[in-house]
Amino acid sequence: MIGDLEGVLNTELGLEYCGGMEDLYEDMLRDYIDGDHTAELEKYFADENWADYRVVIHGVKSTSLMIGGENLSEKAKELEFAAADGKADFIKENHATVLEQYKQLMDKIKAAIS
Numbered sequence: 001m002i003g004d005l006e007g008v009l010n011t012e013l014g015l016e017y018c019g020g021m022e023d024l025y026e027d028m029l030r031d032y033i034d035g036d037h038t039a040e041l042e043k044y045f046a047d048e049n050w051a052d053y054r055v056v057i058h059g060v061k062s063t064s065l066m067i068g069g070e071n072l073s074e075k076a077k078e079l080e081f082a083a084a085d086g087k088a089d090f091i092k093e094n095h096a097t098v099l100e101q102y103k104q105l106m107d108k109i110k111a112a113i114s
Helices: 009-019 024-035 038-047 050-066 068-086 089-113
Strands: none
Touching: 009 024, 009 050, 009 089, 024 050, 038 050, 038 089, 050 068, 050 089, 068 089
């Protein structure tokens, strides 16, 4: 299962966060897809509610890093900081791309663990 995610995630990093325990890592991956924040992000984006958007994208940033999704984590971090700094234009320019990356990552995880 974990081998199916190489090239998608830095599985070594994810395993490191789990103390090398593959079962725990698989549980984290399941929790990650079960904790899909797409709807929340879309709502806060549509409402231009940057305070709540920031909180949710922070969670995506952190959990993505913990499973080894370094690239997505970095992109989410940029959105988080933009929300904190009131840079709505940056969020509007990058939200769709980051959200698509998030959805694709979840789809790849689902395919690997099912």
